[in-house]
Every structure is written in structure tokens, then in C-alpha cells.
Amino acid sequence: MNPPLLQIVTVSTREHRKGPAITAWFEQAARAHGGFAIEVVDLAEVNLPMMNEPENPRLRHYRHEHTKAWSLIATRADAFVFVLPEYNHSIPPSLANALDYLLLEWAYKAAAFVSYGGVSGGLRAVQHTKPMLTGLRMMPIPEAVVIPFFNKQINEAGIFTPNPAESSAAASMLDELLRWTMALQALRA
Numbered sequence: 001m002n003p004p005l006l007q008i009v010t011v012s013t014r015e016h017r018k019g020p021a022i023t024a025w026f027e028q029a030a031r032a033h034g035g036f037a038i039e040v041v042d043l044a045e046v047n048l049p050m051m052n053e054p055e056n057p058r059l060r061h062y063r064h065e066h067t068k069a070w071s072l073i074a075t076r077a078d079a080f081v082f083v084l085p086e087y088n089h090s091i092p093p094s095l096a097n098a099l100d101y102l103l104l105e106w107a108y109k110a111a112a113f114v115s116y117g118g119v120s121g122g123l124r125a126v127q128h129t130k131p132m133l134t135g136l137r138m139m140p141i142p143e144a145v146v147i148p149f150f151n152k153q154i155n156e157a158g159i160f161t162p163n164p165a166e167s168s169a170a171a172s173m174l175d176e177l178l179r180w181t182m183a184l185q186a187l188r189a
Helices: 017-031 063-074 091-101 122-134 162-188
Strands: 005-010 037-043 079-085 110-117 138-149
Touching: 005 017, 005 063, 017 037, 017 162, 037 079, 037 122, 063 091, 079 122, 079 162, 091 122, 110 122, 122 138, 122 162, 138 162
Parallel strands: 005 037, 005 079, 079 110, 110 138
Antiparallel strands: none
16 A cells, blocks of 8 residues: 655745755654655746636636646645744735635645744744644644754755754654545545
8 A cells, every 4th residue: 555645835935035944854754754655846946826716616627737737746645744934923925825726636635834924933834824724624733843943953055954843743744644644544545
């Protein structure tokens, strides 16, 4: 039996963003965990314009090629980890837009967060994202990785180095995410 597919989604699309450095670390942690097949998705590469589909996503009558491609990407996943910063005490618009494009593709999949920011470590973005996910029939798990003052952990080469608490949180989060992913499998069938 193949392991479930975890998509690690880099949310920030800004120029000079730091999300890819954190994603690179988390990808290594997820591969070392071994419970999932891993796919990294970068919303900057997905490059969705502001939502421009004329019909409700529940119908899946996608008119634009970018939406069809995004639908195929999200459909492949069994679970998601969103690597996200906090923008103005809330969810990054790139993630809200990406979520709004689709509906059925998200259903009955578990989700977790690696958040980063200043003193809050991106927690407010996570808290604002969770109700959106539950509205899409996703299961956001409580376990998370929170990285405050993340810039202090990125060196001149752009490599993020976690502290021991962050590494431990990643392992615990992946364990719980795997439990939920397996439990939700029957609903996705």
C-alpha cells in the first residue's frame, strides 16, 4: 500500500519571501518522518490570478487552464501542510485565493500548519485560516509548528535552522497528521 500524499504548500508569493527556506527544512523533516509521500507546492509557481472563475467551484465547471491545473494538484493530495506567514494579523491573501478557487478537492483531508512571523509566530494567520478550512470540509489539526522571529534562524545562504522545540513539534505534528489522514481515508473513498 502506498503511503498517503502530503502536499507541503509554500503560501507566500512575495518577492524576497522566506517561506521556501522554511519549506525546505520542513520537507526534510517530513521525509525523515517517513509516513507520507511528499510533494512540495509553491503558490508562487501555481500563480493563480485573483479568483476569476465564473461559476461556483462546487460545480467543477472550470473554464480557465490555471484552475484546471490547480484542481489536479489539490486532488492528488491526501493531506496538506501550509507553510504560512502572517499578514496584518491574518491569512495571506494568496492562501485565501487558492482555497476559494476549489471546493470538492479539499473535502475530508487533514491539514496542519507551519507558521512563521514576529512575536506571534504567525499564530493569528493560522487561527483565521482554520474556519475557512472547516467550511471546505477539511480537518485542521491542533498540532502545529510555530516559528517566532524566524529571520534569526535563516543564515546568509538562506538556510533555515530549527531549534529543538520546532523539530520536536514537527515530528509530533506529522504523527497526528498521519493519524487524521488515515482516519479520513474512508470519507475520501
